Amino acid sequence: MNRLVVWLVSWMAMVLASGGSTAWAAQAEARPPAAVVDGNEGEPPELVPVTTSWIYRDAMEAPWQDYSWAPHSLTNTSPVAAGRYSISVTMRAWEALYFNTSPITSNAGMTLTLRVHGGTGGNNAVVLTRAVVNGAFTPGTELGPYCTGGRIRANTWVTCTVPISLLAPQGARLTGLALQEGRGLSLPTLYFDELGVRGMAAPPPPVEVAITPTSATVPAGGTQAFTATVTGSTNTAVTWSVQEGAAGGTVTQAGLYTAPAIAGTYHVVATSQADPTKSAVATVTVPNTPPPPSGTWVSGYYTGWNADMYPPEKVDFSALTHILVGRVTPNPDGTVNTQFDNSNGPAIARTLSTRAHAAGRKAIIMVGGAGEHDGWVGAASNANRAQFVQNLLNAMDTFGYDGLDIDWEPVEQADKPALLALIQALRAARPQMLLTMPIGWVNSNFPEDADPWFTNLVPYLDQMNVMTYEMTGPWGGWLSWYTSALTGEAGNHPTSVSSSLSAWANAGIPKSKLGMGIPFYGMAWRNITGPYQPYTDWSDYVGSDNSFTYSKILQLSATGVYHWDEAAKASYVTFDVPVEDGTVRWISYDSPQTIAAKGAFAHDNGYGGTIIWTINQGCTDPQTGANPLLDAVKSAFLP
Incomplete structure (x- = not known):
């Protein structure tokens, strides 16, 4: 900066000493001030181009800098073309307003635009517009012919537009613009406002x-x-x-x-x-979280279609070891649907995985479910399996989950090779992931229903949970029976949790990998008034899953009588006056008393744990998150 000041002082002295001769002016033209940024000489960084690069609007605008060598003010208050201030300048011979900038590349459409006021005596004042290219002033051109009316006028503002192509060749890198007295005379005070360079190439968007x-x-x-x-x-x-x-x-x-x-x-x-x-x-x-409970697992299904029953923010993770969030469904082409059966499903899924991890628990995605058989068959085929595996892993990673629950229902004989290949491919692709699978309950009259083929899956699965609920129906020769009796099965009511688990264990699945199912809903019946009675037909059935939640059962029980069957370790409620649709006479369900018996049985017999279908249906107050059945499971299964 000091060299610039010395140069300007020397230049002005030479002009005055010569009387403003053109020879000295020519010498001045050959030695313009160096481009200076932040007080340092040398070439500054490239200007990021914008559509209009303003030089002055009430003040200098970056990256332009004022290096003028004529008496001037940047805060003149009258006259003003726009805003609060204008530039006033009194140019003597060859003096100039000079504005320095980072390099600008000239292009054909670029113009210098400004407004000029001739003051009281500036009619036809000759002002040159010049540019600095490669450290030297260009010859430039007169300003007046490019102003409205073809000249600078006294006592009025005119707008001027000078093509940059007259000041610098296309493609040249200019580093300054000057407005300079052009005839070696002293000019009256002139005024300039709204100076800018228009038509600059639009910048590429920043990365x-x-x-x-x-x-x-x-x-x-x-x-x-x-x-x-x-x-x-x-x-x-x-x-x-x-x-x-x-x-x-x-x-x-x-x-x-x-x-x-x-x-x-x-x-x-x-x-x-x-x-x-x-x-x-x-x-x-x-997080520095406590370790998950040791011993038996509690894997609770959470389903998107009844999220309003048990908001994700209310789930009690202290009562769970794993949450199985449903559901992602397979398409025959190997793609997957990840809406989780709720318009807000993806957000709910993320909330649940985040909360599970904060509590030191595991989060698993339920895949499939009833009605998705065709999707499973196509997705797990040889043609689509590899892409299907990748899509499942992508869903896990996208929503922050630790594993998958492979809910392939039903598993038909023709499905078994593809199912095994799918399980093996998942385990190979992500060895540390959690893999679980629900399997069906067993009719004790047909123990072969516990198909030994499923032992092929044992090395790859962490849990094999038996869906021991809705284990009754008005089938030929059956007596009315409980949805999920722990014991007490017989030839005409041939199902129970204990007999189903035993059948699978006898088929070769280790007890430590077997879990039992607990429903958080009940089965409601008409025409008959309790267990051990002949069914009439399917008209006896009123409803179960999603219809008779635990909260609803408690409400209906206000007019009913609670019963406990010690032989079956099962609970139910009966109604002298039918309820619900005016015909329901009894409801079979798992009460806290039933759950306590099941927990003791799992511990005493070395079984792995339990699945719950669904924890949503056990909530009795969505506002507080009260879930008495989940509390009962926590007490029964977790230390």
Whole structure:
């Protein structure tokens, strides 16, 4: 900056000494001030082009800087063309307003635009417009012919538009513009306002990186999938890293993060490969959570279609070891539906996995269910299996889950090779994931229903849970029986939890991998008044799952009588005056007393645990989250 001041003082002295001769003016033209940014000489960084680069509007605008060598003011209050201020300048011979900038590349449509006022005596004042290219002034052109009316006028503002092509050749990099007295005279005070360069090439959009989700809670050793979006470049690739290095976990180049064993706060970084100076960061919290309960498992199904019964924010994870969130369904082409049976299903699924992990519990996605057989067959076929496996893993990672519950119903003889191949492929693709599967209850009159083929799945599955509910119906020769009796089966009511578990254990499935089913709903009947009575026909059945929730049973029980069957370890309620549709005479369901007996049986006989269908239906107050049946399961199954 000091060299610039010395140069200007010397230049002015030479002009005055010569009387403003054109020779000295020519010498001045050959030595313009160097481009200066932040007080340092040398070439500044490239200007990021915009449609209009304003030089002055009430004040200088970056990146332009005022290096004028004529007496002037940037805060003149009258006259003003727009805003609060204008520039006033009194130019003597060859003096100029000079504005320095970062390099601008000239193009054909670029113009210098400004407004000028000739003051009281500035009619036809000759002012040159010039540019600095490669450190030297260009010859430039007079300003007046490019103003409204073809001249600078006294006592009025006129608008001027000068093509930059007259000041610098196309493609030239100019670093300054000057408005200079052009005839070696002293001019009256002139005024300038709203100076800018228009028509500059629109800038490419800046590269920006966004990461989803921006924060996550991941249990120690758990996984979380992150995705990155890059805008402003055709190259949308990113490089993934963990800010804390290996101590903060690992992340694959597909964005799958694995948390470290130590609790803490860590950061996953996605860096643009197109512009490595641009990145986005997600915060990961690895909580210091208590270990899950030891002993038997409690795997509770949570279904999207009745989420309003038990809001996801109210789920009591202290009563669970695993939550199975339903559901994702298979399509025959190997794609999957991930709406979770609720218009807000994906958000609910994420909330539940986050809360489970914060409580030190595991979250599993239920896949399939009744009515999805055709989807399973097509998706698990040789043609689609590999893509199906990847889509299931993607769903796990997207929603932050630890495993899958393979709910293939029914498993027909022709399905078995594809089912086994699917289970094997999932286990090979993600060895540490949790894999569970529900299997059917067994009629004690037909123990062969416990198909030994299912032992082929044992090495790959963590849980094989027997769906021991709705184990009765008005089939030929049957007496009325309970939905989920623990014991007491006989030839004309041939089902129970204990006999079904024994049948599967005898078929070769280890007891430690077998779980029993507990319904949080009941089965309601008309025409008959309790157990051990001949069914009439299917008209006896009124409803069960989703219709007779525990909350509803409690409400109806206000006019009924509670019963306990010690032989079956089963509970039910009867009604002297029919309820609901005016015909319901008895309801079979699992009460806390039943659940206590089942928990003791599982512990005493070495079985793995229990599944609940569904924890939603056990909630009696969505506002408070009260869930008496879940409390009973916690007491019975967890230490």
